[in-house]
Amino acid sequence: MSMVALFAAEGAEAQALRGQLSLQEALDGPWVIHQGELGRYPVVLIETGVGKAAAAAAVAYAKVRFNPSQSFWVGVAGALNPDLKTLDLILAQDAVQYDVDITAFGRAPGELATGERFIPADAGLTSRVLRTALAMGLPIYLGRIASADRFLAHRSEAEEVRRVFAADAVEMEGAAALWTAKRMGMPMALLRAITDQAGSEAPVAFETFLESASKRLAGLIGQVLST
Numbered sequence: 001m002s003m004v005a006l007f008a009a010e011g012a013e014a015q016a017l018r019g020q021l022s023l024q025e026a027l028d029g030p031w032v033i034h035q036g037e038l039g040r041y042p043v044v045l046i047e048t049g050v051g052k053a054a055a056a057a058a059v060a061y062a063k064v065r066f067n068p069s070q071s072f073w074v075g076v077a078g079a080l081n082p083d084l085k086t087l088d089l090i091l092a093q094d095a096v097q098y099d100v101d102i103t104a105f106g107r108a109p110g111e112l113a114t115g116e117r118f119i120p121a122d123a124g125l126t127s128r129v130l131r132t133a134l135a136m137g138l139p140i141y142l143g144r145i146a147s148a149d150r151f152l153a154h155r156s157e158a159e160e161v162r163r164v165f166a167a168d169a170v171e172m173e174g175a176a177a178l179w180t181a182k183r184m185g186m187p188m189a190l191l192r193a194i195t196d197q198a199g200s201e202a203p204v205a206f207e208t209f210l211e212s213a214s215k216r217l218a219g220l221i222g223q224v225l226s227t
C-alpha cells in the first residue's frame with residue numbers, strides 16, 4: 001500500500017497523531033520523524049516546527065525522501081469566520097499566504113510572483129476528509145485558510161485579513177505547505193481545528209485548547225485512513 005505523509009507543526013499536534021500509529025519507529029533526519037502504520041497504510045509523521053519556511057522545507061524533504069502518494073497537514077488555527085467555534089474543524093478548499101505583499105508592482109495582496117494566490121488543496125483527499133468527518137458527526141466547515149509568519153492576536157487585524165482575503169481561519173503553515181506540495185506533485189489536504197478567535201484571548205485560548213483540538217484532529221485522521 002502506498003505511503004501516507006502526515007505533517008504537524010507542533011509537538012502536541014504530532015503527539016496526538018503518534019497515538020494513532022502502530023509499529024512506530026523514530027527515524028533519523030533534520031526533523032522529528034516517526035514511521036508506522038495507521039489503518040490500511042504505512043505512514044510517516046513529520047513534526048515540522050512552526051512557520052512557513054519550516055513547513056515548506058519539511059514538505060519538500062518528505063516528498064523527496066518518502067515519495068508519499070497522499071499527505072495531510074494537521075493542526076490548530078484561529079477563527080476569522082465568526083461562525084467558527086472552539087474545536088470546530090476547518091478543512092481548506094484553498095489557502096493564501098496573507099503576508100506576501102508585492103502590491104507595489106500592482107499585484108493583489110497575497111499574490112505570489114508566480115501569479116498564484118489562493119492555493120487549492122487536493123480535491124479528492126479533501127472530500128474524503130469531509131465525508132469521514134460528517135459520518136463521525138464532527139462539526140466541520142470547508143473554507144479558506146490564511147497563513148503568515150505571525151501569531152494573530154488582534155481582533156482588528158483578524159477582521160482585516162477576513163475582509164481582504166475572505167478567509168475563515170488563520171495559522172502559520174498551511175498555504176506554504178500546500179504550495180510546496182502542489183509544486184512537487186504531492187496531493188495534500190489541509191485540516192485544522194479552532195483553538196482561538198485570533199483576538200487578545202488567543203494566546204491563552206491556544207494553550208488551553210491545543211491538546212483537545214489535537215486529539216480531535218488525530219481521531220479524524222485515524223478514521224480517514226481506516227475506512
Ligand SMILES: C[C@H]1O[C@@H](n2cnc3c(N)ncnc32)[C@H](O)[C@@H]1O
Pocket residue numbers: 009010050051075076077078079150151152153170171172173195196197198199202206
Ligand atoms: C501557533 C501555532 O498554532 C497555529 N495557530 C493557532 N492559532 C493561531 C493564531 N491565532 N494565529 C496564527 N497561528 C495560529 C499556527 O499554525 C502555529 O503553528
